[in-house]
Amino acid sequence: xxxxxxxxxxxxxxxxxxxxxxxxxxxxxxxxxxxxxxxxxxxxxxxxxxxxxxxxxxxxxxxxxxxxxxxxxxxxxxxxxxxxxxxxxxxxxxxxxxxxxxxxxxxxxxxxxxxxxxxxxxxxxxxxxxxxxxxxxxxxxxxxxxxxxxxxxxxxxxxxxxxxxxxxxxxxxxxxxxxxxxxxxxxxxxxxxxxxxxxxxxxxxxxxxxxxxxxxxxxxxxxxxxxxxxxxxxxxxxxxxxxxxxxxxxxxxxxxxxxxxxxxxxxxxxxxxxxxxxxxxxxxxxxxxxxxxxxxxxxxxxxxxxxxxxxxxxxxxxxxxxxxxxxxxxxxxxxxxxxxxxxxxxxxxxxxxxxxxxxxxxxxxxxxxxxxxxxxxxxxxxxxxxxxxxxxxxxxxxxxxxxxxxxxxxxxxxxxxxxxxxxxxxxxxxxxxxxxxxxxxxxxxxxxxxxxxxxxxxxxxxxxxxxxxxxxxxxxxxxxxxxxxxxxxxxxxxxxxxxxxxxxxxxxxxxxxxxxxxxxxxxxxxxxxxxxxxxxxxxxxxxxxxxxxxxxxxxxxxxxxxxxxxxxxxxxxxxxxxxx
Numbered sequence: 295x296x297x298x299x300x301x302x303x304x305x306x307x308x309x310x311x312x313x314x315x316x317x318x319x320x321x322x323x324x325x326x327x328x329x330x331x332x333x334x335x336x337x338x339x340x341x342x343x344x345x346x347x348x349x350x351x352x353x354x355x356x357x358x359x360x361x362x363x364x365x366x367x368x369x370x371x372x373x374x375x376x377x378x379x380x381x382x383x384x385x386x387x388x389x390x391x392x393x394x395x396x397x398x399x400x401x402x403x404x405x406x407x408x409x410x411x412x413x414x415x416x417x418x419x420x421x422x423x424x425x426x427x428x429x430x431x432x433x434x435x436x437x438x439x440x441x442x443x444x445x446x447x448x449x450x451x452x453x454x455x456x457x458x459x460x461x462x463x464x465x466x467x468x469x470x471x472x473x474x475x476x477x478x479x480x481x482x483x484x485x486x487x488x489x490x491x492x493x494x495x496x497x498x499x500x501x502x503x504x505x506x507x508x509x510x511x512x513x514x515x516x517x518x519x520x521x522x523x524x525x526x527x528x529x530x531x532x533x534x535x536x537x538x539x540x541x542x543x544x545x546x547x548x549x550x551x552x553x554x555x556x557x558x559x560x561x562x563x564x565x566x567x568x569x570x571x572x573x574x575x576x577x578x579x580x581x582x583x584x585x586x587x588x589x590x591x592x593x594x595x596x597x598x599x600x601x602x603x604x605x606x607x608x609x610x611x612x613x614x615x616x617x618x619x620x621x622x623x624x625x626x627x628x629x630x631x632x633x634x635x636x637x638x639x640x641x642x643x644x645x646x647x648x649x650x651x652x653x654x655x656x657x658x659x660x661x662x663x664x665x666x667x668x669x670x671x672x673x674x675x676x677x678x679x680x681x682x683x684x685x686x687x688x689x690x691x692x693x694x695x696x697x698x699x700x701x702x703x704x705x706x707x708x709x710x711x712x713x714x715x716x717x718x719x720x721x722x723x724x725x726x727x728x729x730x731x732x733x734x735x736x737x738x739x740x741x742x743x744x745x746x747x748x749x750x751x752x753x754x755x756x757x758x759x760x761x762x763x764x765x766x767x768x769x770x771x772x773x774x775x776x777x778x779x780x781x782x783x784x785x786x787x788x789x790x791x792x793x794x795x796x797x798x799x800x801x802x803x804x805x806x807x808x809x810x811x812x813x814x815x816x817x818x819x820x821x822x823x824x825x826x827x828x829x830x831x832x833x834x835x836x837x838x839x840x841x842x843x844x845x846x847x848x849x850x851x852x853x854x855x856x857x858x859x860x861x862x863x864x865x866x867x868x869x870x871x872x873x874x
Contacts, residue, residue: 305452312445313496318438323355325431342618345382346611353390359494362387363530363548365653367541380544381618385611392604394495398502399596401443408447411440427722449503477517484521494526502596512584512595513567516602520556527552543629550621555610574598651725654715658708658732665704665739666786672697672746673782677775679753694750701743705736728793728859735856738849745842752835764827767836770815774843777808781850788857796858801851808847812840
């Protein structure tokens, strides 16, 4: 045998170049699509039929069914899609992923595309350094496309030649001569191959190369493709592990939908492959059967495998489309909603697979919105703690303490997620800047939570020392609390908006009002203190709480600035200029 370990390492390296090219190509397409990718997935899922088209289109754009299904899982987890709506997207993604197989089969085996791929890289490489974001994205896409086919060419050159290494064919025949059982075995091998490469597109490309080089027969290759359809569901299931019950249901639906499809196809695979053979012979005007595996028919066999892949996925959608409600009920039965979703946990991001950078940042922003919602709850709990004499104060104290612990976790987890985004993608400047401001935002929100916790401790001291404030002091504190609440509501609105839609003028007015109230009631506090209207201990607690609430106002303004992606000093200057 002439094939050495060094040759094998070259094969692994060639596969790495192919997967790297696919990654660059996919990321470039996603950047070109930009925010439209999110709009496509969230806005076109009114029913299952439209969902199928949506999933197909999104997968063609991303060149990855895994990305589409992980996005669907994330949308369900975030409440942007229902579980039932996501089923159409998943079915469409299965059809969309076959486009890659056609691209590889047509350009990789029927035509000599390597010189064209090199020329593409030569033309577009210079544009990678362009100041135009759109030009850079187009260049990245085309360079990725070129690298992908250069990698495929390397794979074809690195696989062992069957004529020079007959031992490999003898080895494979030991497992491919069991008739129908061999097909079942290679379904499992196809599943494992997808798990190893973490890419059904890469696994399909390897299968096409093995078929083209004569390692495996057309029926064996078809069985491997069926296994790859099962293997591609694993990534979405991993992504759903940290999600809510609805995200888990979407991932499990994908798994069972594909498994049921493989089962029925395995029952009719022999006549179905015969049909594929007949169709390829007809369309290529070549009478040589692709099933028999003659050397002259191998290029056509790759087309036959792509046709099989597409036909299977389209038929699976058509056949199972009417049965989706029953499959949905089954998945709901095995994944019941126990009603125990933990309030104290991340909801929209997880440690699962990353999707497109823009969408990942949107997920992080949804988590920031949850963060603001927790701040709002802490404010209401503190209000009840101070002003409601009948309130369960120990329970409120415990609740505020738990919220404070949660905000500590949120700051770390969101921050880590943003770092992961930056590590896994070559981000545009606008996204990098938004992530930087988001890091500042979560830091300010965590400080606000700390202050609310300190204020709850101050309130507890009031009870322990049996201190009390006169009616005027209570009304002043209530006015300050209301002013801070108004600022929180404005902040809550702003963090939901895109940065360019955020207006800082209202935030500035609300923060100025908080400052004015603090200044005004600090004076009245000293007047009361000098007049002996309350004990010095109660007075110290009053002024301390007033100052801490004013600091919360400062941090809220910082959050609004970060949501807008700009500093307020510029807004003040513009306002002054306009006034003059």
